Each structure stands twice: as structure tokens, then as C-alpha cells.
Amino acid sequence: MADRWIGCEVVIDCGDVLGVFQGRISEVDTEDQTITLVDFYRNGVHSQYPHLVVSSQDICDLKILHTAEDLEKSSHNQVDHCLNKTSNITETEESFSSPAKVEEHNKRRGDGRKKITTPKKIEGKKRLTERDEACFSAPVDSYILEHEFDFEKNLALFDKQAIFEEIEAHSKPDVVRLVDINRRQTAKYRCDENVLLSEPVTYREITVPCVVEKEYVTDTGLVVPSISKELRSRLIEASDRFGFSTERRLEMAGRAASEMVLQLAGGNHRLNPQNSHQRPTAVVICTSHQQGAQAVNCGRHLANHGVQVTVLHPAVHEAEDLWFTKELKLFKLTGGKTTSSVADLLPKTVDIILVAIDEQLETYEVKIDQHWYNSSHQWASHCKAPLLLLDPPPEAKTISDFEPKWILVTVLPSAFPSSNASLYLCDLGLPGEVFSDVGIRYASPFGSKFVIPLYNKDS
Known part of the structure; x- marks a missing residue:
């Protein structure tokens, strides 16, 4: 059963x-x-x-x-079908063994009916069918589905070094292969670097005949040493002998300082004909000496460019510095305001304050009124505008009292104490012969600019 x-x-x-x-x-x-x-x-x-x-x-x-x-009947039918198909193919091959018989049979069957394919085409289709079945008709083994493929084991079987050696052995020496190109380590250049080889850069191109208390570096890595107050005085005297008078130095310092202030105050965003209602405002706090004359000169250039400038200075006497009084008269021609009292300053927003109270060659106690100094300091602290100190000596009291954000010095810097202020150097245009006269080996660190930032070399 x-x-x-x-x-x-x-x-x-x-x-x-x-x-x-x-x-x-x-x-x-x-x-x-x-x-x-x-x-x-x-x-x-x-x-x-x-x-x-x-x-x-x-x-x-x-x-x-x-x-x-049912299965037995199905198998018998399949066998009979295969035998009939084989016999038909054999008859076709015998009947159409020559192209003439094929053409004769096609004419006999008529143009409207399908033409019989030649044995060559049948063999080609049969080969394609067998190739597809061999590639895509393989049964999927359950072992492959139940076990993970070991990539590391199979990758270890591939000897890349041996393959590369075989490629190199059979390759021609004059053929540049892609593998060789990928192996090469080519240098990468920035958009501002030169592809052509040049001489190595000498970063210490300035040497001074005095004890260097502090060294600074520029953005490009050039070393700028500090100079003593005595060497600075000798350098100013040498510039006078060569024809670079005080008037030339004042104009260069004021011009460079004004360019820096214009950028700090907003530049083209604040100074254009379509934005006349938001012009920047600057206040110059100075005394009657050469550093004060540089500040007034800077204020004149700022006023010529549309900045609203007010100069705050103590009362000027006839015995005061001649260059300061001359620069003050030129400043008044621009329509700028001058005052000796802090109370005359309008209580409005100030964009930047320039301070030139201390002098390089003399101490501030001789030249300044203490009451005026205290009131100016109190007003600047209450205003809370950023301060720029113009060419102060390293021992200047204004560095600690006014707490400037920027310090601008001329020619070469002094050894300033560490502070939160950023140090900038201004170019006065003195040629190398002037520096050589006092024993300084000098190469300009300014490049394409007239004002550059300086950083402590140790930091």
C-alpha cells in the first residue's frame, strides 16, 4: 500500500x-x-x-x-520531443547544405513567409544559449547562503607584489604606465607659490649694532629685531643729514597711519557716496611734539577721505613744537574740529581713537598737563572705542593707562613689554644707505605694503 x-x-x-x-x-x-x-x-x-x-x-x-x-509520462514526452527536434535539425542540415538549396527553398515558400535560418546562425545562437545557461543557470548551494565569505583569506591569496613584478618584467622601458604615475609623489603648490625653483629665503636680513632685547617676525617669517632708544636717535639724525627731513617723515607716518585707520574703520563699506549718513568718526588725542604732529597729519588725511575727525590737544603756546603747530593749521583747512577741552567733545559714537601723547625722545611729565591727561583718559575709557597708539616709546604710560588695541611704530620697533595690543610697523621710506650709515644691515620687510603686523618671535 x-x-x-x-x-x-x-x-x-x-x-x-x-x-x-x-x-x-x-x-x-x-x-x-x-x-x-x-x-x-x-x-x-x-x-x-x-x-x-x-x-x-x-x-x-x-x-x-x-x-x-505523471512524472513518468512527462519524462517520456520530453524524450520524444527532443528526438523529433533532433531529427528536424538533421533534416534541415542535410537539405540546406549549400546556399543554393536555401535560396531555392525560400523562393518556393514565398516572400511573405519567414526564411529558414542557415546552420551557421543556428550554431551561433546555440553557443550563446549554452554560454548564458552556464553563467546564470548554476544552482545556488545552501552552503554559500549559510556561511559568510572570508574576504581576508581570499585577499591573502592574491600576491600583488608578484603581479607588479610580472608587469614590470614584461613592460617596455619607454612606456609610461599608469601604475608608475600613481606611485610618484608630486609636490603640491598653493595658488601663491612659485612652481619654478628659486634661491632659499633668508629670514634674518636685518641686523643691528646693539643689544637685541626682543625679536619680532612678519607674516612671511622675516625676523625684525628691536633697537635701542640711542640707535633710534642716531638713525633719525642720519636721515636728516641725507635730506629726509622731519617734514618728510611726518607725511609718510601720517599717510601710512591713515591707511591703516581707514581699513579699521570699515574701508569702502563705510566710505562711499551712497553711504554718506554712516561716515566713520575718529578722535585724535595728542600733545605738542613730533608724535603728536604725526597724529594730526593722520587726522588731516582721514578728513580728506570723508572721516569726521576731532583733534583733542592741550593749549598750544608759542614755545611749543613748531611742526605740531604747522600740522594743526593744515588740519584746520579740512574743516575738522580742534578743541582743548574734553567737555567740547560731542557725546556720540566714536569708531576709533588715535592717541599720541608720549614722545620718543622726552618723557611725558615735561610736556603734559596732568589734569588734561586724566580727563582725556577718563573720557576715552568711558567712550569704549578701540584705541590706536601712534609711535609711543616702550616705557609709555599710555600703554597701561589707555589699554590700546593696536600700536603703530615707525622705522624699527623697540622692545615693547608684553600686552594685549597688536603691534604694527610703518614704513617711512628711508633708503638702505641711511641704515648703513649707522651700522644697520637692512632689507625691507614690507613687500607690497606700507604697514605690516609684527608678532613676538618667542610666541
Whole structure:
């Protein structure tokens, strides 16, 4: 009774854990209540095991797809079909062994019917079909799906060095290969660097005949040493002898300082014809000496460019500095305001304050009124506008009292104490012969600018 099920193709559902099996029954054991399947699939994947024994306790559902008789009839029909197809192909090959017979048969069949393909085309299509079946019709093994692919193990089997050596051995010497190009380490240049080789840069091009208390560096790495007050006095005297008078130096210092202030006050964003209602405002606090004359000169250039400038200075006497009074008269020609009292300053917003109270060659106690100094300092502190100190000596009291944001010095810097202020250097246009006269080996660190920032070399 159980033998009639042998050879049937069935589908057995064994639940979510075991899965669904499809195969052909090879044996039915009535005593153990088991069914043996061969050539079976589990969950649609062909198994690598030869047979499978399924117990009746695990079977949830069983369906018979084909009986043994159906499968036998189907196999006989397939064999007969293959034999007929083979005989037809053989007859076609014998009948159309020459192109003349093919053409004669096509004429006999008529133009409206499909022409018979030559054996060459049949063989070509057959080869393509066999190639596709060999590539895409391979059964998926369950072992491949259940186990992960070991990439490291398979990568270790590939000897890259041996492959590269083989390529180099068979390559011609005059052929530039892509592998060689990728291996080369080419230098990368910025947009402002020169591709052509040049002489190495000498970063210490300025030497001074005095004790260097402090060294500074520029943005490009050039070293700028500090000079003593004595060497600075000798340098000013040498410039006078060579024809670079005080008037020339005042104009250069004021011109360079005004350029710096214009940029700090907003530049073109604040100074253009379409923005006349937001013109920057500057206040110059100075006394009657050469540093004060430089500040007034700077105020004159600022006023000529549309900045609203007010000069605050103590009362000027006839015995005061001649250059200061001359620069003050030129400043008044611009329409700028001058005052000796802090009370005359309007209580409005100030963009920047220029301070030139201390002199390089003399101490401020001799030249300044203490009451005026205290009131000026109090007003600047209350205003809270950023301050620029113009060419002060390193021991200037205004550095600690006014707490400037920027310090602008001329010619060469002095050894300033450490502070929160940023140090800038101004070019007065003195030629190298003037520096050589006092024993200074000098090369301009300014490049394309007239004002450059300086940084402490140790920081």
C-alpha cells in the first residue's frame, strides 16, 4: 500500500522552525512513520544532502504535486520531443547544405513567409544559449547562503607584489604606465607659490649694532629685531643729514597711519557716496611734539577721505613744537574740529581713537598737563572705542593707562613689554644707505605694503 507513494513529488510543511520541503519520495516506513525524500529543496533552496527523513510528528501539511505516473509520462514526452527536434535539425542540415538549396527553398515558400535560418546562425545562437545557461543557470548551494565569505583569506591569496613584478618584467622601458604615475609623489603648490625653483629665503636680513632685547617676525617669517632708544636717535639724525627731513617723515607716518585707520574703520563699506549718513568718526588725542604732529597729519588725511575727525590737544603756546603747530593749521583747512577741552567733545559714537601723547625722545611729565591727561583718559575709557597708539616709546604710560588695541611704530620697533595690543610697523621710506650709515644691515620687510603686523618671535 505504501509503495504506491514512491516516486511522487510532494510538498511537506514542517512549521516555521524546520521550514517547507519539496522533493521526490524514495521510501515510506510505516513502522517508524517516516518519509524519505531525495533531490529535495528546503525553503526553495536545493540541498546538498542526498536524502532527508521526515517524521510524521513534524509534518503540519502535505501536498502531492505530481504522482509517479505523471512524472513518468512527462519524462517520456520530453524524450520524444527532443528526438523529433533532433531529427528536424538533421533534416534541415542535410537539405540546406549549400546556399543554393536555401535560396531555392525560400523562393518556393514565398516572400511573405519567414526564411529558414542557415546552420551557421543556428550554431551561433546555440553557443550563446549554452554560454548564458552556464553563467546564470548554476544552482545556488545552501552552503554559500549559510556561511559568510572570508574576504581576508581570499585577499591573502592574491600576491600583488608578484603581479607588479610580472608587469614590470614584461613592460617596455619607454612606456609610461599608469601604475608608475600613481606611485610618484608630486609636490603640491598653493595658488601663491612659485612652481619654478628659486634661491632659499633668508629670514634674518636685518641686523643691528646693539643689544637685541626682543625679536619680532612678519607674516612671511622675516625676523625684525628691536633697537635701542640711542640707535633710534642716531638713525633719525642720519636721515636728516641725507635730506629726509622731519617734514618728510611726518607725511609718510601720517599717510601710512591713515591707511591703516581707514581699513579699521570699515574701508569702502563705510566710505562711499551712497553711504554718506554712516561716515566713520575718529578722535585724535595728542600733545605738542613730533608724535603728536604725526597724529594730526593722520587726522588731516582721514578728513580728506570723508572721516569726521576731532583733534583733542592741550593749549598750544608759542614755545611749543613748531611742526605740531604747522600740522594743526593744515588740519584746520579740512574743516575738522580742534578743541582743548574734553567737555567740547560731542557725546556720540566714536569708531576709533588715535592717541599720541608720549614722545620718543622726552618723557611725558615735561610736556603734559596732568589734569588734561586724566580727563582725556577718563573720557576715552568711558567712550569704549578701540584705541590706536601712534609711535609711543616702550616705557609709555599710555600703554597701561589707555589699554590700546593696536600700536603703530615707525622705522624699527623697540622692545615693547608684553600686552594685549597688536603691534604694527610703518614704513617711512628711508633708503638702505641711511641704515648703513649707522651700522644697520637692512632689507625691507614690507613687500607690497606700507604697514605690516609684527608678532613676538618667542610666541
